[in-house]
Amino acid sequence: MLTKTQGIVLGFIRYKESSIIVRIYTKDLGLRSYIVNGVRNIKTSKIALFQPLTLLDLVVYNKEKTDIQRISEIQIAYPFQSIPFKPYKISISFFLTEVLTKSLKDEAGNIELFDFLENSIKIFDQLPHFANFHLQFLIQLSEFLGFAIHDSTELQTQLIQAGYRLFNSQHHDIINELISSDYSTSTLNMNGVLRSEIADYLLKFYALHLENFETIQSFEILKGL
DSSP states (O other): OEEEOOOOOOEEEETTTTEEEEEEETTTTTTEEEEETTTTTTOOOGGGGGGGOOEEEEEEEETTOSSEEEEEEEEEEEEEEEGOOHHHHHOOOOHHHHHHHOOOOOOOHHHHHHHHHHHHHHHHHHHOOTTTTHHHHHHHHHHHTTTOOHHHHHHHEEEEEEEEOOOOOOHHHHHHHHHHHHHTTTOOOOOHHHHHHHHHHHHHHHHHHTTTTOOTTTTTHHHOO
């Protein structure tokens, strides 16, 4: 059975000599894995279709009780203007895809969640000032995952109950500002140390609510930027 849908690339692993198995979050089918043959052939440029957060239009095979499916038709749905060309945006992209890979466990499609992700990625691509984007993304994503962050006090209370330390007043102010503003209206100007501290709190909060939400390896890269 063929299904027409849209997808967001979360990553891929190499398979045999020239193939990959790509993980895609689809609008209608949820989280799926697809095998793509010949994509690593140096004579083709198809590998560009499977970079982190790439937005795709797809026609896919949808066979019941099959873990790895195949793609019938594929094309770019939204050509990126900046994400693949700015090193810091690339690093944030790897961070976001790692978070999503560990967060999106539901096999069923979720159109509202997909629309949020698609819109967020497009905004990220277009934003000239994006240093805090991943923090706001984590806060907004939590609502779709069922454990919305409403204010800094609520966040701190849950973290303290889990044995983590208190926020200081600056942390409270920053977190509340992030919650109340959207991607393009935030006026926060913080240094890398503060940004990393807030991200660490948010990731710990995610770990309280998501089973097997292990250490986010790409977070270490962001700390150094």
